[in-house]
Amino acid sequence: MLKLEQVSKTYGNKSEKAVDNISFQVYPGEIFGFVGPNGAGKTTTIKMIVSLLAPNSGKIIINGIDNQENILEAKKQFSYVPDNPELFEKIKGIEYLKFMADVYEVPITERQQLIEKYLAVFEIKEAVNDPIGSYSHGMKQKLALVGALIHDPQLFVLDEPMVGLDPKASFELKKIMREHCDRGRSVFFSTHVLDVAEKICDRIAIIKKGKIIEVGTMVEIREKAGSQESLENIFLELTE
Amino acid sequence: MKEIMGLTKLFINESWGFSKFLYNRTNNKKAFYKQLVPMIIVPIALIPAFFMYVSFNIALYAGLRMINQTSVFLSVGYILTIALIIIFGIMVILSEFYFSKNIEELIPLPILPRNIIIAKFLSILVFEYVFTAVIFVPSLIIYGVGEGMGVVYAFLSLLMFITVPILPLALLTVLIMIIMQSASVKGRQDMLRIIFAFLGIALIMSVQIWFGNQMGNADNVDSQMLMNNLLVNNESLLNTIGYFVPTSLLLAWTLNQITLMSLAWAASSVVITIIAFALMVLVGKRVYIKSIVRGKTIKKGKRLSQIETQKALGKKSHGVMAIFSMDLRLLLRTPIYFFNNVSVVIIVPACLLISLSFIKLTPEDFNSIQNFYTEMPILVNFMLIAFFIFFGATTATTATTFSREGKASWLTRMIPVSSKDQIIGRTGTAVIIESLGIAFTLIGVFFYLPLTLLSLVLTVALGILGSLPILLFGLFMDMNRPLLDWNNPQKAVKNNMNVVITLFVGMAYIGLLLAVSGLLGYFINPWLGYGLFSVISGIMIFIFYKIIDKRLAVKLLNFE
Numbered sequence: 118m119l120k121l122e123q124v125s126k127t128y129g130n131k132s133e134k135a136v137d138n139i140s141f142q143v144y145p146g147e148i149f150g151f152v153g154p155n156g157a158g159k160t161t162t163i164k165m166i167v168s169l170l171a172p173n174s175g176k177i178i179i180n181g182i183d184n185q186e187n188i189l190e191a192k193k194q195f196s197y198v199p200d201n202p203e204l205f206e207k208i209k210g211i212e213y214l215k216f217m218a219d220v221y222e223v224p225i226t227e228r229q230q231l232i233e234k235y236l237a238v239f240e241i242k243e244a245v246n247d248p249i250g251s252y253s254h255g256m257k258q259k260l261a262l263v264g265a266l267i268h269d270p271q272l273f274v275l276d277e278p279m280v281g282l283d284p285k286a287s288f289e290l291k292k293i294m295r296e297h298c299d300r301g302r303s304v305f306f307s308t309h310v311l312d313v314a315e316k317i318c319d320r321i322a323i324i325k326k327g328k329i330i331e332v333g334t335m336v337e338i339r340e341k342a343g344s345q346e347s348l349e350n351i352f353l354e355l356t357e
Numbered sequence: 358m359k360e361i362m363g364l365t366k367l368f369i370n371e372s373w374g375f376s377k378f379l380y381n382r383t384n385n386k387k388a389f390y391k392q393l394v395p396m397i398i399v400p401i402a403l404i405p406a407f408f409m410y411v412s413f414n415i416a417l418y419a420g421l422r423m424i425n426q427t428s429v430f431l432s433v434g435y436i437l438t439i440a441l442i443i444i445f446g447i448m449v450i451l452s453e454f455y456f457s458k459n460i461e462e463l464i465p466l467p468i469l470p471r472n473i474i475i476a477k478f479l480s481i482l483v484f485e486y487v488f489t490a491v492i493f494v495p496s497l498i499i500y501g502v503g504e505g506m507g508v509v510y511a512f513l514s515l516l517m518f519i520t521v522p523i524l525p526l527a528l529l530t531v532l533i534m535i536i537m538q539s540a541s542v543k544g545r546q547d548m549l550r551i552i553f554a555f556l557g558i559a560l561i562m563s564v565q566i567w568f569g570n571q572m573g574n575a576d577n578v579d580s581q582m583l584m585n586n587l588l589v590n591n592e593s594l595l596n597t598i599g600y601f602v603p604t605s606l607l608l609a610w611t612l613n614q615i616t617l618m619s620l621a622w623a624a625s626s627v628v629i630t631i632i633a634f635a636l637m638v639l640v641g642k643r644v645y646i647k648s649i650v651r652g653k654t655i656k657k658g659k660r661l662s663q664i665e666t667q668k669a670l671g672k673k674s675h676g677v678m679a680i681f682s683m684d685l686r687l688l689l690r691t692p693i694y695f696f697n698n699v700s701v702v703i704i705v706p707a708c709l710l711i712s713l714s715f716i717k718l719t720p721e722d723f724n725s726i727q728n729f730y731t732e733m734p735i736l737v738n739f740m741l742i743a744f745f746i747f748f749g750a751t752t753a754t755t756a757t758t759f760s761r762e763g764k765a766s767w768l769t770r771m772i773p774v775s776s777k778d779q780i781i782g783r784t785g786t787a788v789i790i791e792s793l794g795i796a797f798t799l800i801g802v803f804f805y806l807p808l809t810l811l812s813l814v815l816t817v818a819l820g821i822l823g824s825l826p827i828l829l830f831g832l833f834m835d836m837n838r839p840l841l842d843w844n845n846p847q848k849a850v851k852n853n854m855n856v857v858i859t860l861f862v863g864m865a866y867i868g869l870l871l872a873v874s875g876l877l878g879y880f881i882n883p884w885l886g887y888g889l890f891s892v893i894s895g896i897m898i899f900i901f902y903k904i905i906d907k908r909l910a911v912k913l914l915n916f917e
């Protein structure tokens with residue numbers, strides 16, 4: 118579903134690489150967690166996946182499409198919610214959702230149904246006719262989530278999704294992620310909250326200073342570390 | 358004092374992005390040179406204009422000398438300077454005090470509100486000094502040299518130079534604070550407040566001018582007498598100007614002749630300036646800080662019922678329309694964008710119409726205009742085309758299209774919209790605004806000169822066709838060097854070099870094209886002129902479209 122091959126990225130002409138020669142693969146039907154401390158290179162990697170940043174070298178294949186060769190087709194395969202969704206302040210929530218439905222060419226009845234459903238799930242129905250400038254941080258994030266969910270993407274990419282969501286929304290989101298994968302699609306998300314990764318991910322990759330240091334299921338990573346410790350401890354050891 | 362200096366530096370830095378610039382010098386060389394090159398080229402490009410301005414000033418001085426009226430020379434320079442300070446000051450003050458978000462972060466900190474106000478004011482003032490140095494200092498030097506002035510003149514000039522920008526800027530700030538305060542009734546929208554501010558200032562200015570007019574008129578009813586007066590008494594013109602801008606008298610009395618009284622007048626200038634500054638600080642504390650603390654309320658929409666929600670979503674639009682309507686909404690709903698990109702097309706035709714209405718045209722005049730048009734329609738047509746293209750270029754809507762989205766631009770870059778849709782949607786916004794300007798102008802023109810249908814079709818079609826290369830060039834510029842890292846929308850449109858570059862290049866290109874095709878049409882055959890104009894425009898559109906279409910998708914990957 119998603120495949121990274123030896124991807125590297127350096128910002129400007131800084132000496133150290135933000136992302137250093139990373140490769141991994143996300144399979145269909147899988148929730149994949151991308152775990153690492155602050156500044157490890159998670160956001161940078163995600164931006165390269167969602168065509169907001171060009172890698173210096175390496176390939177990114179989304180659902181069989183190279184995202185540097187066929188940018189437009191690749192963009193149709195995923196939807197993305199950034200860690201801090203900056204949206205147009207002067208635009209109303211409903212206008213934003215209509216815009217998203219239009220550009221992803223979602224049919225009328227489908228968009229009406231899905232938007233109705235997700236607005237209810239995330240409890241922002243009341244605010245949908247207000248300018249986004251009047252939303253709180255969490256509400257913006259919820260709106261961005263609804264906008265990302267309406268076209269039912271093959272790959273759902275989220276950057277630190279649980280930060281800033283209230284517990285109910287967080288719970289609903291996990292449920293949605295699971296349902297999404299049950300239909301053979303995939304979820305790729307970054308987090309530094311280890312509990313989350315441990316509980317809901319099928320597989321994880323651990324990134325540190327731009328390098329992938331472990332990839333695998335929880336069981337595999339535990340075996341390697343040779344202990345019954347929680348991910349927390351393994352993580353602390355690995356990233357020391 | 359240290360705190361004020363620190364804050365001033367912070368504000369200047371924030372509005373001009375110096376930190377980012379210095380960071381890029383070591384960490385992102387490419388971005389650094391992109392910023393550096395226009396910083397060097399634009400001032401160099403302006404040098405000829407500056408020379409022209411200085412030579413014009415020298416000529417003016419020599420002319421005034423011949424009719425023995427050099428006493429008004431400094432006043433003319435002074436009035437020009439403060440007029441420009443006021444015109445440009447309105448937007449800058451609004452932006453620094455009202456659109457910048459830093460104030461909300463600073464108020465909770467243990468900083469004296471007074472210092473915030475002073476620092477904001479100083480951060481604007483610094484650049485007004487640069488401005489004054491360019492516009493007013495030549496006048497001071499020319500006069501000083503021409504009259505053979507000495508050290509005392511030099512010293513007093515320096516003093517005057519320091520005081521000149523403070524007074525108008527301080528009073529303007531006071532005015533804006535009071536108007537913004539009285540307009541900020543609960544729930545009132547941003548846009549209304551700003552329009553109110555503009556109207557208020559326009560009203561006060563016109564009252565001022567009207568008063569000046571009345572008083573001026575009373576003094577010299579007879580033009581013969583005025584001429585006599587001019588020749589005999591070399592102060593009467595000065596006094597007339599003094600009615601319009603009273604402070605110009607202070608300056609003239611200080612510098613025109615150096616006597617002991619000059620010192621007294623200089624001292625009173627300083628005192629008045631200090632009073633204006635103190636007034637600004639006082640009003641700022643009373644009015645400005647309070648209005649910020651009260652917070653601004655964003656008007657909420659009404660609740661949508663399920664049926665209304667369904668209806669809002671019940672239409673599928675093409676990618677072009679989605680991009681177009683998003684771009685247009687941002688443009689119309691963000692006050693700064695509106696005044697930069699949209700208001701021109703309303704204000705310019707309106708000003709033109711108003712000033713034309715002051716000229717009293719006799720039926721013979723109308724006839725001669727009509728005759729001129731029937732004899733040489735091509736000249737009138739090309740003049741109209743030039744005017745229409747002026748709207749396309751001066752608003753530079755496409756030159757800031759990505760910049761205007763700022764940090765939210767990730768959205769329009771991430772979505773699967775083809776380059777073609779992006780180009781058409783974004784250029785479409787600019788064309789719509791331009792068409793608005795064209796419509797207003799045509800309505801105005803109709804009062805003086807009923808155009809033939811052919812003219813109407815030709816000018817509108819060629820006007821839009823001719824402006825498309827400039828619009829696409831603007832898009833090309835913004836695609837290559839978008840300004841996204843701002844937290845004050847002012848920066849996206851005002852501090853954006855793309856606008857300047859597009860304007861310069863666009864004007865030069867269109868001037869040349871119009872001249873060539875106009876001459877061709879005038880001397881050989883009108884249709885040859887129109888034809889050449891259309892063909893060249895068509896080719897340019899094709900080239901720019903192809904370049905942008907090919908590069909845009911990749912460029913969008915490298916915006917940060």
Ligand SMILES: Nc1ncnc2c1ncn2[C@@H]1O[C@H](COP(=O)(O)OP(=O)(O)O)[C@@H](O)[C@H]1O
Nearest residue numbers: 128135153154155156157158159160161162917
């Ligand atoms: N726009 C940028 N310019 C320069 N350096 C950056 C930029 N964005 C991130 N970095 C650097 O790249 C590294 C990785 O950052 P990031 O991917 O945001 O980490 P994470 O999301 O894992 O916290 C950090 O060292 C950060 O300083």
Ligand SMILES: [Mg+2]
Nearest residue numbers: 159160161200
């Ligand atoms: Mg991050």
